[in-house]
Amino acid sequence: MKIELFVPCFIDQLYPDTAFNTIKLLKKAGCDVHFNPNQTCCGQPAFNAGFWDDAKEVGSKFLDDFDQDSIIVTPSASCTGMVKNYYNDLFTNTVVHNKCRSIQSNIYELSDFLVNILQYDYFGAELEGRGVYHDSCSGLRECKIKDEPRQLLSKVYGLELIDVKDAETCCGFGGSFAVKFEAISSAMAQQKVDNALAAEADYIISTDASCLLHMQGYIDKNNLPIKTYHIADVLAHGWGNV
Numbered sequence: 001m002k003i004e005l006f007v008p009c010f011i012d013q014l015y016p017d018t019a020f021n022t023i024k025l026l027k028k029a030g031c032d033v034h035f036n037p038n039q040t041c042c043g044q045p046a047f048n049a050g051f052w053d054d055a056k057e058v059g060s061k062f063l064d065d066f067d068q069d070s071i072i073v074t075p076s077a078s079c080t081g082m083v084k085n086y087y088n089d090l091f092t093n094t095v096v097h098n099k100c101r102s103i104q105s106n107i108y109e110l111s112d113f114l115v116n117i118l119q120y121d122y123f124g125a126e127l128e129g130r131g132v133y134h135d136s137c138s139g140l141r142e143c144k145i146k147d148e149p150r151q152l153l154s155k156v157y158g159l160e161l162i163d164v165k166d167a168e169t170c171c172g173f174g175g176s177f178a179v180k181f182e183a184i185s186s187a188m189a190q191q192k193v194d195n196a197l198a199a200e201a202d203y204i205i206s207t208d209a210s211c212l213l214h215m216q217g218y219i220d221k222n223n224l225p226i227k228t229y230h231i232a233d234v235l236a237h238g239w240g241n242v
Contacts (some may be wrong), residue, residue, distance in 0.1 A: 001118070002032040004066055006074040006107070008209075009041040015209050021236035022075045022110060029120040031073075039065040044082040047090075048174075056090045063091075068102035073113045075232045077207045080109040081142030109139065111207055111231060115148040126157045126238030129202035131229070132164035134192065134215075136208040140168055149207055149231050156234060159203075165195045173214035189218040196226055205229045 003026060007019045026033050043058035062083070066072055074080055084104050091100040114120050133153060139145040153161050172188025193215055196204050204226060206212055212228040219226055 001030065001071065002034065003071045003073050003113075005033050005035045006039060006042075006066070006072050006076075006079065007035070008074060008076045008079045010213075011075060011209050014213065015230065018075055018209060018230045018232050021230075021232045022073075024236050025110070025114070025123060025232060026073065028123055029114060029118050031118075034070075036065050042079045042082050043090075044079060044086075047082065047086055052090065059087060059090050060096065063096055063099055063103060066103055068099045068106070070106060071113075071117075072103065072107040073110055074107065075110045075207070075230065076209065077109045077136055077139030077143045077145055078210060080107055080112075081138040083107050085142055109143050109145060109207060111148040111152055112143065112145050115151055121152050122155045123235050124157075124239050125155070125159075125235045127203075127229075127234055128158040130160045130162055130200060131203040131205050131234075132162055132196045132199055132201045133167065134171060134204055134206040134211060135168045136206050136211045137170050137174075139207045145207065149205075152231065152235060153205065157238070159234070162199055162201060164199045164201065166191070171211045171214055173210050185214070186218065189215050193218055193224060193226065197224065201226060203227055203229050203234075205231055205234055207231055 011018050023033050040061060041058050042062050043055035046058060047055035084107060087100050087104060091097060108117060133149055135146060153159060170188060171192045172185040177185060204215055209230055212230060216228045
């Protein structure tokens with residue numbers, strides 16, 4: 001299957017290895033991966049901050065950067081949710097209405113695409129330790145993704161996936177929320193990390209790098225014995241460097 005890869009700006013700038021691991025996963029699953037180097041951002045940061053005109057400008061470029069008939073895959077539930085749900089607010093009844101609808105129906109978050117479209121859930125990954133899965137707000141509430149990441153992680157050799165208290169509770173990032181309401185945001189991150197530590201987890205795993213960055217910041221500041229992992233990095237662990 002031919003797919004176009006969308007690498008969110010967050011991953012491009014801060015977690016490039018996650019993007020490369022995504023490519024490795026898709027190729028191992030039999031995909032012909034294409035990447036347009038002109039792509040930038042889906043417009044979510046501006047949209048969430050209330051700058052809808054700016055978001056529309058960035059979103060228009062996103063629509064130009066991808067073929068409306070291609071399958072688009074991205075290692076971000078957050079960006080997937082933005083395009084699928086909130087592009088309606090920006091492009092309904094505009095000249096790009098039909099193209100927008102086509103792209104909305106063709107964009108998938110990575111775990112959703114692997115499990116539900118390709119029906120591929122085993123990569124031969126290995127990671128020793130105990131892990132908890134963090135349901136990002138975008139993944140759970142906007143993309144309706146819950147079982148897919150857990151199915152993929154259950155096939156990772158050596159990884160014991162355990163339940164954690166309040167797995168569906170927000171980590172507190174929320175983009176500009178973390179800046180405007182720092183104390184509340186930090187307390188929410190603390191709650192998530194404390195719950196994972198109480199479960200004696202070695203790793204916190206999620207589909208969204210922004211959530212992981214937020215929690216890793218709290219972990220690093222307090223020198224805590226736990227690590228965050230994007231699901232793409234877990235699935236490529238143990239074979240992706242070969």
